Amino acid sequence: MNTLETINKRRSIRKFTDKALSQQQIETLLKAAMLAPTARNAQEWDFIVVRDRAVLNKLAKAHPYAQMLSTADCAIIVCGNTHRETAAGYWPGDCGAASQNILLAATDMGLGSVWLGVYPTPERMNAVGAVIGLPEHVKPFNIIALGYPDEKKEDVDRFDPAKVHYEKW
Amino acid sequence: MNTLETINKRRSIRKFTDKALSQQQIETLLKAAMLAPTARNAQEWDFIVVRDRAVLNKLAKAHPYAQMLSTADCAIIVCGNTHRETAAGYWPGDCGAASQNILLAATDMGLGSVWLGVYPTPERMNAVGAVIGLPEHVKPFNIIALGYPDEKKEDVDRFDPAKVHYEKW
Numbered sequence: 001m002n003t004l005e006t007i008n009k010r011r012s013i014r015k016f017t018d019k020a021l022s023q024q025q026i027e028t029l030l031k032a033a034m035l036a037p038t039a040r041n042a043q044e045w046d047f048i049v050v051r052d053r054a055v056l057n058k059l060a061k062a063h064p065y066a067q068m069l070s071t072a073d074c075a076i077i078v079c080g081n082t083h084r085e086t087a088a089g090y091w092p093g094d095c096g097a098a099s100q101n102i103l104l105a106a107t108d109m110g111l112g113s114v115w116l117g118v119y120p121t122p123e124r125m126n127a128v129g130a131v132i133g134l135p136e137h138v139k140p141f142n143i144i145a146l147g148y149p150d151e152k153k154e155d156v157d158r159f160d161p162a163k164v165h166y167e168k169w
Numbered sequence: 170m171n172t173l174e175t176i177n178k179r180r181s182i183r184k185f186t187d188k189a190l191s192q193q194q195i196e197t198l199l200k201a202a203m204l205a206p207t208a209r210n211a212q213e214w215d216f217i218v219v220r221d222r223a224v225l226n227k228l229a230k231a232h233p234y235a236q237m238l239s240t241a242d243c244a245i246i247v248c249g250n251t252h253r254e255t256a257a258g259y260w261p262g263d264c265g266a267a268s269q270n271i272l273l274a275a276t277d278m279g280l281g282s283v284w285l286g287v288y289p290t291p292e293r294m295n296a297v298g299a300v301i302g303l304p305e306h307v308k309p310f311n312i313i314a315l316g317y318p319d320e321k322k323e324d325v326d327r328f329d330p331a332k333v334h335y336e337k338w
Contacts, residue, residue: 003277096265108172120258
């Protein structure tokens with residue numbers, strides 16, 4: 001799909017069919033993620049891919065808005081690895097860019113996705129980290145639920161000229 | 170351009186020709202930015218568009234790696250507006266997603282771009298905020314330099330299977 005069209009078509013999809021993703025699709029999503037820019041090109045991220053139904057069900061309970069994980073085929077937990085930082089504190093923004101690449105690649109491939117925020121809420125970070133055994137230096141940034149969409153959403157236009165300022169605030 | 174191709178072609182471009190962007194191109198970039206997802210759909214961002222050469226030159230001096238702004242046609246400063254937050258601390262990740270949309274839309278349109286990290290480095294935030302008169306509650310996240318590219322970069326493959334973990338860390 002054309003890039004601007006994909007950016008426009010990406011919506012948060014929370015209902016999925018039972019059709020499974022292929023391993024190749026998952027690798028395409030991860031390759032897209034790792035093509036995002038990072039501060040000083042640190043690439044200070046890790047990705048936990050969860051497909052085991054029992055683990056997905058545990059994640060669904062570890063996050064207050066993650067019920068859809070019990071029907072998602074796959075979850076990717078995008079993490080910031082502070083041991084790989086070369087500039088402190090840039091990992092959340094970098095993980096945001098990588099996450100957006102995953103969402104756009106998924107949309108382009110006909111998949112549905114939703115970004116479930118984890119960082120910086122301590123309860124969510126602790127609960128998600130416990131499910132997947134993250135060490136202290138690896139921070140769970142979000143959970144991206146993935147699957148074939150079982151809902152359709154209309155396009156939206158969120159452009160707000162009041163949020164655009166020229167030359168200065 | 171196809172979405173996956175755009176994700177692949179996006180590279181940090183720091184050399185620009187003197188060809189100017191149209192106002193319509195800039196609005197397309199901003200529309201793309203505002204189509205990114207945000208925590209609780211807060212859309213807690215603002216965008217400062219700088220085209221005045223004197224302001225661009227000031228920004229080039231306000232950031233240690235921003236010399237290319239003195240030849241860029243345009244800079245977009247992506248900001249998080251803490252007065253519009255509905256979940257505290259999610260704005261850097263959300264601004265990261267919006268920034269990636271700008272970079273991808275720019276790549277798709279044949280433009281070059283580079284993301285210059287500002288948040289969370291206090292000196293950069295203070296210096297950039299002073300140039301464009303940001304109030305305390307509006308946080309400069311990055312500066313995106315934009316223009317027609319005057320350099321070509323090869324594709325890279327940053328996929329690192331060691332950063333992919335299945336089911337658990």
